[in-house]
Amino acid sequence: MSTAPEIRIEDLRRRQPRNSGLISGHRACLGCGEALAARLVTEAAGPDVAITNATGCLEVFSTAWPESAWTRPWIHSLFENSGAIAAGVEAAYKAQGRSTKVLAFGGDGGTFDIGFQALSGMLERGHNVLYVCYDNEAYMNTGIQRSSSTPHAAMTTTSPPGRERMGKRHLKKDIISIVAAHHIPYAATASVAYPADIKNKVRRAMAIDGPTFLQIHAPCPLGWGHEGDQSIEVARLAVLTGLFPVVELERGGIGSVLQLREPLPVNEYLKRQNRFRHLFRNDARATQELEHLQAIANHNIEFYGLRGDRPAAGDACGADTVRRGG
Numbered sequence: 109m110s111t112a113p114e115i116r117i118e119d120l121r122r123r124q125p126r127n128s129g130l131i132s133g134h135r136a137c138l139g140c141g142e143a144l145a146a147r148l149v150t151e152a153a154g155p156d157v158a159i160t161n162a163t164g165c166l167e168v169f170s171t172a173w174p175e176s177a178w179t180r181p182w183i184h185s186l187f188e189n190s191g192a193i194a195a196g197v198e199a200a201y202k203a204q205g206r207s208t209k210v211l212a213f214g215g216d217g218g219t220f221d222i223g224f225q226a227l228s229g230m231l232e233r234g235h236n237v238l239y240v241c242y243d244n245e246a247y248m249n250t251g252i253q254r255s256s257s258t259p260h261a262a263m264t265t266t267s268p269p270g271r272e273r274m275g276k277r278h279l280k281k282d283i284i285s286i287v288a289a290h291h292i293p294y295a296a297t298a299s300v301a302y303p304a305d306i307k308n309k310v311r312r313a314m315a316i317d318g319p320t321f322l323q324i325h326a327p328c329p330l331g332w333g334h335e336g337d338q339s340i341e342v343a344r345l346a347v348l349t350g351l352f353p354v355v356e357l358e359r360g361g362i363g364s365v366l367q368l369r370e371p372l373p374v375n376e377y378l379k380r381q382n383r384f385r386h387l388f389r390n391d392a393r394a395t396q397e398l399e400h401l402q403a404i405a406n407h408n409i410e411f412y413g414l415r416g417d418r419p420a421a422g423d424a425c426g427a428d429t430v431r432r433g434g
């Protein structure tokens with residue numbers, strides 16, 4: 109007599125439709141961190157949202173006319189005004205007595221640089237909007253130009269290494285501190301290597317009445333110079349070296365952080381990407397730049413108190429369980 113196979117609730121749950129806001133059919137590169145992040149954010153945000161999206165890769169690859177990969181109301185804003193459009197949509201919903209949450213999306217160029225004024229105004233006026241910045245550390249859609257988010261010493265088409273300099277001269281802008289300085293209730297960083305952490309943070313931000321901000325580190329294989337199937341591994345190394353701290357800032361103070369049991373040397377992260385390959389030449393300037401980058405990671409580890417043994421919530425659902433980008 110055959111016995112019926114055991115049915116586990118976990119398997120049934122896994123087979124449920126994901127109800128994602130961004131579905132298949134978009135034209136992102138293989139392993140694009142932005143596509144994965146957008147899928148995770150919209151899955152966690154649920155169906156009752158409206159999205160404003162600044163110009164950039166996410167907008168371009170998801171909306172090739174006459175198609176759209178979005179399953180939510182979605183508005184393309186200018187590069188410079190995703191924050192302002194989101195504020196207007198939120199005010200309109202409020203006037204109609206509706207509770208639909210507004211998500212504003214922008215790349216690092218659209219957030220750190222060109223859309224910063226509109227973002228600042230939206231935060232300061234207290235609009236009930238979750239702003240999500242997909243941080244791939246350069247203007248990717250127009251050919252990998254440096255932004256104020258590009259890390260120190262990285263190669264882009266406008267910060268090439270050569271006789272005069274070793275990649276970008278300036279430091280990556282500390283956007284999360286600047287955003288938190290607007291006295292908003294919640295600002296956090298996250299990484300596509302820790303999907304459960306992203307989803308928890310989105311749910312948390314969505315439950316807050318007021319402006320919230322999420323900066324998601326999202327590898328761009330084309331701009332960073334690694335294979336598409338390495339995106340999650342590379343993103344995880346940014347976190348594990350301390351170069352991209354995963355933290356929550358609540359009303360300006362440091363809340364929870366993703367702790368590092370044993371931070372790895374920054375080389376482990378840098379050597380995986382062509383944008384840093386000039387740092388691995390036999391050149392005294394390269395050694396000095398590597399020391400600068402290690403000093404930045406050490407500062408992050410000290411400043412946010414990243415060193416610790418506490419198992420991080422994101423660990424259980426990290427790179428081991430996600431092998432590819434969206």
Ligand SMILES: Cc1ncc(C[n+]2csc(CCOP(=O)(O)OP(=O)(O)O)c2C)c(N)n1
Pocket residue numbers: 142163164165166187188214215216217218219222242244246247248249250255
């Ligand atoms: C005011 C303005 N300046 C420049 C452009 C050209 N432009 C379109 S997308 C883009 C790069 C977007 O970079 P980012 O915001 O980092 O997003 P990514 O493409 O990297 O996702 C640029 C420079 C524009 N559309 N509007």
Ligand code: SF4
Pocket residue numbers: 135136137138139140141142143165169244248249327328329330331
């Ligand atoms: S260029 Fe980079 S950010 Fe743009 S779609 Fe390709 S992988 Fe994604």
